[in-house]
Amino acid sequence: MRTIWWDDEKKAVGMIDQTLLPERLEDILVGSVGELCEAIQSLRVRGAPALGAAGGYGVALAAARSAATNPAALLHDVREAAGVIRAARPTAVNLSWGVDRAVKAVDEMGGSAGVEEIRAAALAAAELIAGEDVSINRALGDRGARLLEDGDVVLTHCNAGRLACVGWGTALGVIRSAVAEGKKISVYSCETRPLHQGSRLTAWELSEDNIPVTLICDSMAGMVMRQGKIDKVIVGADRITRDAVFNKIGTYTHAVLARAHGIPFYVAAPISTFDLAHSEKEVEIEERDADEIRRLGERQLAPPGVEVYNPAFDATPLDLVTAIITERGIFRPPEMADLG
Numbered sequence: 001m002r003t004i005w006w007d008d009e010k011k012a013v014g015m016i017d018q019t020l021l022p023e024r025l026e027d028i029l030v031g032s033v034g035e036l037c038e039a040i041q042s043l044r045v046r047g048a049p050a051l052g053a054a055g056g057y058g059v060a061l062a063a064a065r066s067a068a069t070n071p072a073a074l075l076h077d078v079r080e081a082a083g084v085i086r087a088a089r090p091t092a093v094n095l096s097w098g099v100d101r102a103v104k105a106v107d108e109m110g111g112s113a114g115v116e117e118i119r120a121a122a123l124a125a126a127e128l129i130a131g132e133d134v135s136i137n138r139a140l141g142d143r144g145a146r147l148l149e150d151g152d153v154v155l156t157h158c159n160a161g162r163l164a165c166v167g168w169g170t171a172l173g174v175i176r177s178a179v180a181e182g183k184k185i186s187v188y189s190c191e192t193r194p195l196h197q198g199s200r201l202t203a204w205e206l207s208e209d210n211i212p213v214t215l216i217c218d219s220m221a222g223m224v225m226r227q228g229k230i231d232k233v234i235v236g237a238d239r240i241t242r243d244a245v246f247n248k249i250g251t252y253t254h255a256v257l258a259r260a261h262g263i264p265f266y267v268a269a270p271i272s273t274f275d276l277a278h279s280e281k282e283v284e285i286e287e288r289d290a291d292e293i294r295r296l297g298e299r300q301l302a303p304p305g306v307e308v309y310n311p312a313f314d315a316t317p318l319d320l321v322t323a324i325i326t327e328r329g330i331f332r333p334p335e336m337a338d339l340g
């Protein structure tokens, strides 16, 4: 089962609507760039590698749905759409990486390419990104699995599973690979306030796979570490700059706690998540709607007008990271600077 795909008959992007989980597992079809941006911003599709695929498919969608009848007009439409999709969410670098890769494929067609050839090139690039994502995550998972021992208990944050990717997962991919090798691994999943990717998605995914999972509130992580319940922490990443790992808000707290308790803190991410040309200070951290904290569906959780600060991601300095697991190998900061 893939998280995101191309529906050739409908000329649309299919995806699991992650906002409906765990109550309902349902697909939606997205037939315009506007609808795709809405799906990205409301987290129907989310997670860095899945956003990379969404970026590629978004370019293919723009090309497929453009009314342009000549190559120059089509290229204009594709580039305009690319800018809109790139801007849909700022922190996960994979989104712009996916868009740029599909646009590059179109650009490389050269001046003699016709409208249908351009459309086909955009779609081929998007399909390649999506297909590679699954094989990359499997490679990454297999490399990371050697860091886990039979019986390990792993704490994770947010959802870095197959829902966050096209398939398999990054942090959960490492766990899946270790389980596939016959190791008994169990997981503590932090619920991940305010949007509950941990309780809604990670707990659901792991339960579906019969991997033992215990759900805790984010604020319980320190307690369970102090109680000696956690052997390793593994999280995903939205962007890795030369000095920090950006991931779901709350990740930095877990890294500090892991260091205080002598627990290894691993980050699992594909090379497409690296952005070594930039440093922490240069990265825009998405701030989301105040009502994500003030409200829970129909319920008012706080005074309606109370001031709220709602950053969606935080930055963990590399000195708190034990190692970064990628499809190319396991890097211990600062040696990953070689990847640049």
Ligand SMILES: CSC[C@@H](O)[C@@H](O)C(=O)COP(=O)(O)O
Residues within 6 Å of the ligand: 043, 046, 047, 048, 049, 092, 157, 158, 159, 160, 161, 164, 165, 169, 170, 171, 197, 235, 236, 237, 238, 247, 248, 249, 312
């Ligand atoms: C393999 S996904 C890694 C990250 O993208 C994930 O941990 C995360 O922070 C996702 O945030 P989200 O806001 O749900 O898109």
